[in-house]
Amino acid sequence: MRTITPKQDQIKQDWILIDAEGQTLGRLSTKIAGLLRGKHKPYFTPHLDTGDFVVVINADKVKLTGNKELQKTYKRYSGYPGGLREISFERMKQDKPEEIIIHAVKGMLPKNTLGKKLLLKMKVYCGPEHPHQAQKPAPLA
Numbered sequence: 001m002r003t004i005t006p007k008q009d010q011i012k013q014d015w016i017l018i019d020a021e022g023q024t025l026g027r028l029s030t031k032i033a034g035l036l037r038g039k040h041k042p043y044f045t046p047h048l049d050t051g052d053f054v055v056v057i058n059a060d061k062v063k064l065t066g067n068k069e070l071q072k073t074y075k076r077y078s079g080y081p082g083g084l085r086e087i088s089f090e091r092m093k094q095d096k097p098e099e100i101i102i103h104a105v106k107g108m109l110p111k112n113t114l115g116k117k118l119l120l121k122m123k124v125y126c127g128p129e130h131p132h133q134a135q136k137p138a139p140l141a
Helices: 025-037 089-095 097-106 113-119
Strands: 015-019 053-057 073-077 084-088 122-124
Touching (some): 015 025, 025 097, 084 089
Parallel strands (some): 015 053
């Protein structure tokens, strides 16, 4: 049997709208990562971009389980001595709530150029409004 690889014109990319209000961060992120990669499609190919565009609204209303809201920290390191920066989840939720979802989904995508391309197909917004009405995103069931 031969393996069939879809051509670029055979790949259909839809727009999907996800409301993050009241959803758990990890479960939401895995669903988004699967949609971005295209794992829900019958012609999924690991090395091709077969996924959909994802619009996430109400990113500031995402929740964590247990005591993670108090204990979770985000770290980044500049590469210089004393260059480690830590920011708590509460502070991140106040300042940049979109970055919480972006950071979680980025860790679930491939660490190569395909992963960077897939991450650009995700649009995250704090409130219920988004500028992608013309694409008619379908709400996720």
